[in-house]
Amino acid sequence: MTQITLRRPDDWHLHLRDGAMLRAVAPESARHFGRAIIMPNLVPPVVTGDQAAAYRDRILAALPEGSAFKPLMTLYLTETTDPDDLARAHGDGLITAVKLYPAGATTNSASGVRDFDRVRPVLERMAEIGCPLCVHGEVVDADIDIFDREAVFIDRVLDPIRRATPGLKVVMEHITTAQGVDYARAGGDRLGATITTHHLVINRNAILVGGIKPHYYCLPVAKREEHRLALRAAATSGDPSFFLGTDSAPHVDPLKESACGCAGCFTATNTLSILAEVFEQEGALDRLEAFTSLNGPRFYGLPAAEDRVTLTKGAPVAYPAKIDTADGAVTVFDPMMPLHWHVTP
Ligand SMILES: NC(=O)N[C@@H](CC(=O)O)C(=O)O
Ligand SMILES: [Zn+2]
Numbered sequence: 001m002t003q004i005t006l007r008r009p010d011d012w013h014l015h016l017r018d019g020a021m022l023r024a025v026a027p028e029s030a031r032h033f034g035r036a037i038i039m040p041n042l043v044p045p046v047v048t049g050d051q052a053a054a055y056r057d058r059i060l061a062a063l064p065e066g067s068a069f070k071p072l073m074t075l076y077l078t079e080t081t082d083p084d085d086l087a088r089a090h091g092d093g094l095i096t097a098v099k100l101y102p103a104g105a106t107t108n109s110a111s112g113v114r115d116f117d118r119v120r121p122v123l124e125r126m127a128e129i130g131c132p133l134c135v136h137g138e139v140v141d142a143d144i145d146i147f148d149r150e151a152v153f154i155d156r157v158l159d160p161i162r163r164a165t166p167g168l169k170v171v172m173e174h175i176t177t178a179q180g181v182d183y184a185r186a187g188g189d190r191l192g193a194t195i196t197t198h199h200l201v202i203n204r205n206a207i208l209v210g211g212i213k214p215h216y217y218c219l220p221v222a223k224r225e226e227h228r229l230a231l232r233a234a235a236t237s238g239d240p241s242f243f244l245g246t247d248s249a250p251h252v253d254p255l256k257e258s259a260c261g262c263a264g265c266f267t268a269t270n271t272l273s274i275l276a277e278v279f280e281q282e283g284a285l286d287r288l289e290a291f292t293s294l295n296g297p298r299f300y301g302l303p304a305a306e307d308r309v310t311l312t313k314g315a316p317v318a319y320p321a322k323i324d325t326a327d328g329a330v331t332v333f334d335p336m337m338p339l340h341w342h343v344t345p
Protein backbone atom coordinates (compact mmCIF):
# COMPACT_ATOMS: atom_id res chain seq x y z
CA MET A 1 0.00 0.00 0.00
CA THR A 2 1.43 3.41 -0.91
CA GLN A 3 -1.51 5.63 -0.18
CA ILE A 4 -4.12 5.65 2.54
CA THR A 5 -7.03 7.99 3.19
CA LEU A 6 -8.37 8.47 6.70
CA ARG A 7 -11.09 10.44 8.32
CA ARG A 8 -9.32 13.45 9.77
CA PRO A 9 -7.60 12.35 13.01
CA ASP A 10 -8.35 13.79 16.43
CA ASP A 11 -5.92 14.12 19.32
CA TRP A 12 -7.57 13.01 22.57
CA HIS A 13 -4.77 14.38 24.81
CA LEU A 14 -2.87 17.54 23.89
CA HIS A 15 -0.93 20.30 25.68
CA LEU A 16 -1.16 23.62 23.87
CA ARG A 17 0.14 25.79 26.76
CA ASP A 18 -0.48 29.54 26.58
CA GLY A 19 1.00 32.81 25.30
CA ALA A 20 3.93 32.59 22.89
CA MET A 21 4.15 28.80 23.20
CA LEU A 22 0.46 28.42 22.34
CA ARG A 23 0.86 30.63 19.28
CA ALA A 24 3.79 28.51 18.08
CA VAL A 25 2.39 25.02 18.71
CA ALA A 26 -1.34 25.45 17.92
CA PRO A 27 -0.68 25.55 14.14
CA GLU A 28 1.40 22.36 14.41
CA SER A 29 -1.62 20.41 15.69
CA ALA A 30 -4.19 22.27 13.57
CA ARG A 31 -2.35 21.32 10.37
CA HIS A 32 -3.44 17.67 10.57
CA PHE A 33 -5.92 17.25 13.42
CA GLY A 34 -9.60 18.16 13.48
CA ARG A 35 -10.20 18.25 17.23
CA ALA A 36 -8.18 17.83 20.37
CA ILE A 37 -8.85 17.38 24.07
CA ILE A 38 -6.95 20.30 25.56
CA MET A 39 -5.14 19.65 28.82
CA PRO A 40 -5.84 22.20 31.56
CA ASN A 41 -2.46 22.10 33.37
CA LEU A 42 -1.61 25.75 32.83
CA VAL A 43 -0.10 27.85 35.60
CA PRO A 44 -2.51 28.56 37.24
CA PRO A 45 -4.64 25.61 36.06
CA VAL A 46 -7.98 25.87 34.26
CA VAL A 47 -10.39 25.06 37.09
CA THR A 48 -13.61 27.00 36.36
CA GLY A 49 -15.97 27.22 33.42
CA ASP A 50 -15.06 30.89 32.95
CA GLN A 51 -11.36 30.05 32.78
CA ALA A 52 -12.07 27.30 30.23
CA ALA A 53 -14.04 29.74 28.05
CA ALA A 54 -11.23 32.32 28.20
CA TYR A 55 -8.60 29.68 27.38
CA ARG A 56 -10.69 28.35 24.47
CA ASP A 57 -10.85 31.90 23.07
CA ARG A 58 -7.06 32.30 23.37
CA ILE A 59 -6.61 29.00 21.50
CA LEU A 60 -9.00 30.01 18.74
CA ALA A 61 -7.14 33.32 18.39
CA ALA A 62 -3.84 31.43 18.01
CA LEU A 63 -5.07 29.28 15.09
CA PRO A 64 -4.14 30.06 11.51
CA GLU A 65 -6.70 32.06 9.54
CA GLY A 66 -9.53 29.81 8.34
CA SER A 67 -8.54 26.81 10.52
CA ALA A 68 -11.44 24.53 11.44
CA PHE A 69 -9.53 22.98 14.38
CA LYS A 70 -11.83 22.54 17.37
CA PRO A 71 -10.37 22.61 20.89
CA LEU A 72 -12.37 20.38 23.25
CA MET A 73 -11.86 21.96 26.64
CA THR A 74 -11.33 20.30 30.02
CA LEU A 75 -11.37 21.39 33.63
CA TYR A 76 -8.59 20.55 36.06
CA LEU A 77 -10.15 18.69 38.99
CA THR A 78 -9.21 20.01 42.43
CA GLU A 79 -10.48 19.13 45.89
CA THR A 80 -12.54 22.34 45.78
CA THR A 81 -14.07 21.95 42.30
CA ASP A 82 -17.66 23.23 42.34
CA PRO A 83 -19.92 20.50 40.91
CA ASP A 84 -22.52 23.08 39.79
CA ASP A 85 -19.98 25.10 37.84
CA LEU A 86 -18.69 21.89 36.27
CA ALA A 87 -22.19 20.69 35.34
CA ARG A 88 -23.05 24.08 33.84
CA ALA A 89 -19.87 24.14 31.73
CA HIS A 90 -20.57 20.60 30.54
CA GLY A 91 -24.24 21.33 29.84
CA ASP A 92 -23.30 24.41 27.80
CA GLY A 93 -20.93 22.32 25.68
CA LEU A 94 -18.04 24.41 26.95
CA ILE A 95 -16.12 21.44 28.37
CA THR A 96 -15.90 17.88 27.08
CA ALA A 97 -14.16 16.23 30.04
CA VAL A 98 -12.51 16.76 33.41
CA LYS A 99 -8.89 15.93 34.16
CA LEU A 100 -7.65 14.22 37.30
CA TYR A 101 -4.01 14.73 38.24
CA PRO A 102 -2.79 13.15 41.46
CA ALA A 103 -1.03 16.05 43.20
CA GLY A 104 2.65 16.07 42.29
CA ALA A 105 2.43 13.35 39.63
CA THR A 106 3.54 15.40 36.62
CA THR A 107 4.14 18.85 35.09
CA ASN A 108 2.05 21.56 36.81
CA SER A 109 0.06 19.16 38.97
CA ALA A 110 0.55 20.85 42.36
CA SER A 111 -3.16 21.73 42.55
CA GLY A 112 -4.18 18.14 41.85
CA VAL A 113 -6.00 15.72 44.11
CA ARG A 114 -4.37 14.39 47.31
CA ASP A 115 -7.38 12.77 48.96
CA PHE A 116 -9.55 10.96 46.40
CA ASP A 117 -12.48 10.75 48.85
CA ARG A 118 -12.79 14.52 48.67
CA VAL A 119 -13.69 14.45 44.99
CA ARG A 120 -16.27 11.63 45.29
CA PRO A 121 -19.28 13.99 45.12
CA VAL A 122 -17.92 15.65 41.97
CA LEU A 123 -17.32 12.24 40.37
CA GLU A 124 -20.89 11.20 41.23
CA ARG A 125 -22.16 14.33 39.55
CA MET A 126 -20.02 13.68 36.48
CA ALA A 127 -21.43 10.16 36.23
CA GLU A 128 -24.96 11.59 36.36
CA ILE A 129 -24.37 14.12 33.59
CA GLY A 130 -22.18 11.84 31.45
CA CYS A 131 -19.00 13.90 31.72
CA PRO A 132 -15.90 11.71 31.25
CA LEU A 133 -12.96 11.77 33.66
CA CYS A 134 -9.51 11.76 32.06
CA VAL A 135 -6.92 10.37 34.46
CA HIS A 136 -3.17 10.76 34.77
CA GLY A 137 -2.72 7.32 36.29
CA GLU A 138 0.35 7.32 38.50
CA VAL A 139 0.66 7.16 42.26
CA VAL A 140 3.14 9.58 43.77
CA ASP A 141 4.18 7.69 46.90
CA ALA A 142 7.91 8.02 47.45
CA ASP A 143 8.21 4.29 48.21
CA ILE A 144 6.78 3.26 44.83
CA ASP A 145 9.35 2.89 42.08
CA ILE A 146 8.69 5.27 39.19
CA PHE A 147 8.44 2.33 36.76
CA ASP A 148 5.66 0.76 38.90
CA ARG A 149 3.57 3.88 39.49
CA GLU A 150 1.02 3.22 36.75
CA ALA A 151 0.36 -0.40 37.70
CA VAL A 152 0.03 0.51 41.39
CA PHE A 153 -2.34 3.37 40.54
CA ILE A 154 -4.67 0.98 38.75
CA ASP A 155 -4.96 -1.25 41.82
CA ARG A 156 -4.97 1.35 44.55
CA VAL A 157 -6.80 4.29 43.02
CA LEU A 158 -8.42 3.71 39.64
CA ASP A 159 -10.16 0.43 40.32
CA PRO A 160 -11.63 1.66 43.65
CA ILE A 161 -12.87 4.87 41.98
CA ARG A 162 -14.54 2.93 39.19
CA ARG A 163 -16.15 0.48 41.62
CA ALA A 164 -17.43 3.32 43.79
CA THR A 165 -18.79 5.28 40.80
CA PRO A 166 -19.74 2.64 38.23
CA GLY A 167 -21.56 5.09 35.93
CA LEU A 168 -18.48 7.26 35.45
CA LYS A 169 -16.81 7.23 32.04
CA VAL A 170 -13.05 7.13 32.49
CA VAL A 171 -10.14 7.57 30.10
CA MET A 172 -6.81 6.16 31.23
CA GLU A 173 -4.54 8.76 29.71
CA HIS A 174 -1.23 7.90 28.05
CA ILE A 175 -1.00 4.28 29.22
CA THR A 176 2.53 2.90 29.22
CA THR A 177 2.28 -0.65 30.57
CA ALA A 178 0.90 -4.08 29.73
CA GLN A 179 -1.10 -3.79 32.97
CA GLY A 180 -2.70 -0.60 31.63
CA VAL A 181 -3.53 -2.33 28.35
CA ASP A 182 -5.08 -5.33 30.12
CA TYR A 183 -7.13 -3.20 32.49
CA ALA A 184 -8.43 -0.96 29.70
CA ARG A 185 -9.28 -3.91 27.48
CA ALA A 186 -11.36 -5.55 30.20
CA GLY A 187 -13.13 -2.38 31.29
CA GLY A 188 -16.17 -2.31 29.04
CA ASP A 189 -17.82 0.65 27.30
CA ARG A 190 -17.23 3.17 30.04
CA LEU A 191 -13.47 2.74 30.06
CA GLY A 192 -11.08 3.90 27.35
CA ALA A 193 -7.36 4.49 27.12
CA THR A 194 -5.23 6.88 25.11
CA ILE A 195 -1.84 5.86 23.80
CA THR A 196 0.81 8.36 22.74
CA THR A 197 2.84 8.27 19.58
CA HIS A 198 6.15 8.26 21.41
CA HIS A 199 5.30 5.33 23.69
CA LEU A 200 4.76 3.23 20.55
CA VAL A 201 8.30 4.08 19.46
CA ILE A 202 10.57 4.26 22.50
CA ASN A 203 11.27 2.11 25.49
CA ARG A 204 13.26 3.25 28.51
CA ASN A 205 16.58 2.55 26.81
CA ALA A 206 15.97 5.59 24.59
CA ILE A 207 16.23 7.82 27.66
CA LEU A 208 19.27 6.22 29.27
CA VAL A 209 21.53 4.32 26.87
CA GLY A 210 24.56 6.11 25.47
CA GLY A 211 24.02 9.19 27.63
CA ILE A 212 20.95 10.77 29.15
CA LYS A 213 18.49 11.95 26.49
CA PRO A 214 16.16 14.52 28.02
CA HIS A 215 13.96 14.81 24.94
CA TYR A 216 12.81 11.21 25.50
CA TYR A 217 11.85 11.90 29.11
CA CYS A 218 8.14 12.20 29.69
CA LEU A 219 5.62 11.06 32.26
CA PRO A 220 4.57 8.39 32.62
CA VAL A 221 8.15 7.46 31.84
CA ALA A 222 8.69 4.95 29.01
CA LYS A 223 8.94 1.39 30.33
CA ARG A 224 10.60 -1.88 29.28
CA GLU A 225 10.37 -3.22 25.72
CA GLU A 226 7.68 -5.77 26.65
CA HIS A 227 5.40 -2.87 27.59
CA ARG A 228 6.07 -1.00 24.36
CA LEU A 229 5.13 -4.16 22.46
CA ALA A 230 1.90 -4.47 24.46
CA LEU A 231 1.05 -0.86 23.57
CA ARG A 232 1.76 -1.48 19.89
CA ALA A 233 -0.45 -4.56 19.91
CA ALA A 234 -3.27 -2.62 21.58
CA ALA A 235 -3.06 0.43 19.33
CA THR A 236 -2.96 -1.61 16.13
CA SER A 237 -5.64 -4.10 17.23
CA GLY A 238 -8.63 -1.99 16.24
CA ASP A 239 -10.09 -2.56 19.74
CA PRO A 240 -12.33 0.48 20.37
CA SER A 241 -10.94 0.85 23.90
CA PHE A 242 -7.75 2.38 22.51
CA PHE A 243 -7.35 5.69 20.75
CA LEU A 244 -4.72 8.29 20.00
CA GLY A 245 -3.81 10.92 22.56
CA THR A 246 -0.44 12.28 21.51
CA ASP A 247 0.31 13.98 24.84
CA SER A 248 2.40 16.33 22.73
CA ALA A 249 3.87 18.39 25.56
CA PRO A 250 6.22 21.20 24.52
CA HIS A 251 8.84 22.66 26.82
CA VAL A 252 11.55 25.04 25.59
CA ASP A 253 14.91 23.32 25.22
CA PRO A 254 16.63 24.96 28.23
CA LEU A 255 13.94 23.50 30.50
CA LYS A 256 14.47 20.00 29.04
CA GLU A 257 18.25 20.11 28.75
CA SER A 258 18.78 20.83 32.41
CA ALA A 259 20.04 19.22 35.62
CA CYS A 260 16.33 18.86 36.50
CA GLY A 261 14.63 18.61 33.13
CA CYS A 262 10.88 18.86 32.53
CA ALA A 263 8.83 15.85 31.42
CA GLY A 264 7.21 15.92 28.00
CA CYS A 265 7.81 14.96 24.35
CA PHE A 266 6.76 17.35 21.59
CA THR A 267 5.29 15.23 18.80
CA ALA A 268 2.61 17.39 17.16
CA THR A 269 4.75 18.14 14.11
CA ASN A 270 5.48 14.58 12.93
CA THR A 271 2.94 12.42 14.79
CA LEU A 272 0.90 11.22 11.82
CA SER A 273 3.94 10.23 9.77
CA ILE A 274 5.32 8.32 12.75
CA LEU A 275 2.02 6.53 13.36
CA ALA A 276 1.74 5.48 9.72
CA GLU A 277 5.27 4.08 9.93
CA VAL A 278 4.44 2.15 13.13
CA PHE A 279 1.17 0.76 11.77
CA GLU A 280 2.92 -0.25 8.54
CA GLN A 281 5.62 -2.05 10.53
CA GLU A 282 2.86 -3.93 12.35
CA GLY A 283 1.02 -4.78 9.12
CA ALA A 284 -1.95 -2.81 10.39
CA LEU A 285 -2.32 0.24 8.14
CA ASP A 286 -5.95 -0.76 7.64
CA ARG A 287 -6.50 -0.20 11.38
CA LEU A 288 -4.80 3.20 11.61
CA GLU A 289 -8.07 5.05 11.04
CA ALA A 290 -9.75 3.25 13.95
CA PHE A 291 -6.96 4.41 16.27
CA THR A 292 -6.66 8.00 15.03
CA SER A 293 -10.16 8.87 13.88
CA LEU A 294 -12.94 6.45 14.93
CA ASN A 295 -12.43 4.97 18.40
CA GLY A 296 -11.99 8.33 20.15
CA PRO A 297 -15.16 10.00 18.88
CA ARG A 298 -17.06 6.80 19.55
CA PHE A 299 -15.93 6.78 23.20
CA TYR A 300 -16.75 10.46 23.66
CA GLY A 301 -20.12 10.12 21.90
CA LEU A 302 -19.12 12.53 19.13
CA PRO A 303 -19.45 12.07 15.38
CA ALA A 304 -16.38 10.94 13.46
CA ALA A 305 -14.90 13.61 11.19
CA GLU A 306 -16.46 14.00 7.77
CA ASP A 307 -13.37 15.31 6.02
CA ARG A 308 -10.30 13.25 5.16
CA VAL A 309 -6.51 13.36 5.11
CA THR A 310 -4.36 11.36 2.73
CA LEU A 311 -1.03 9.76 3.59
CA THR A 312 1.29 8.92 0.70
CA LYS A 313 4.43 6.83 0.95
CA GLY A 314 7.53 8.30 -0.66
CA ALA A 315 11.01 9.68 -0.03
CA PRO A 316 11.86 10.39 3.62
CA VAL A 317 9.68 13.13 5.09
CA ALA A 318 11.49 16.36 5.96
CA TYR A 319 10.46 17.98 9.23
CA PRO A 320 12.25 20.53 11.40
CA ALA A 321 14.45 19.32 14.27
CA LYS A 322 13.10 22.23 16.32
CA ILE A 323 10.34 24.76 16.06
CA ASP A 324 10.88 28.36 17.10
CA THR A 325 8.76 30.10 19.67
CA ALA A 326 9.12 33.60 21.06
CA ASP A 327 10.07 31.87 24.34
CA GLY A 328 12.84 29.75 22.73
CA ALA A 329 13.27 26.63 20.61
CA VAL A 330 11.28 23.41 21.16
CA THR A 331 12.84 20.16 19.96
CA VAL A 332 10.59 17.96 17.83
CA PHE A 333 10.46 14.28 18.86
CA ASP A 334 13.05 12.25 16.94
CA PRO A 335 11.63 8.76 16.24
CA MET A 336 15.12 7.45 15.39
CA MET A 337 13.93 6.11 12.05
CA PRO A 338 13.21 7.66 8.67
CA LEU A 339 9.56 8.49 8.05
CA HIS A 340 8.08 7.88 4.62
CA TRP A 341 4.43 8.81 4.97
CA HIS A 342 3.62 12.32 3.74
CA VAL A 343 0.40 13.86 4.98
CA THR A 344 -1.77 15.83 2.60
CA PRO A 345 -4.07 17.81 4.84
N1 LIG B 1 3.46 13.99 29.69
C1 LIG B 1 4.41 14.75 30.20
O1 LIG B 1 5.54 14.28 30.37
N2 LIG B 1 4.19 16.03 30.52
C2 LIG B 1 2.94 16.73 30.47
C3 LIG B 1 2.04 16.40 31.61
C4 LIG B 1 1.36 15.05 31.54
O2 LIG B 1 0.65 14.76 30.58
O3 LIG B 1 1.52 14.25 32.45
C5 LIG B 1 3.23 18.23 30.44
O4 LIG B 1 2.31 19.02 30.67
O5 LIG B 1 4.37 18.61 30.18
ZN1 LIG C 1 -0.24 13.12 32.25
Ligand SMILES: [Zn+2]
Nearest residue numbers: 015039247249
Ligand atom coordinates in the same frame (compact mmCIF):
# COMPACT_ATOMS: atom_id res chain seq x y z
ZN1 LIG D 1 -0.25 15.13 29.03
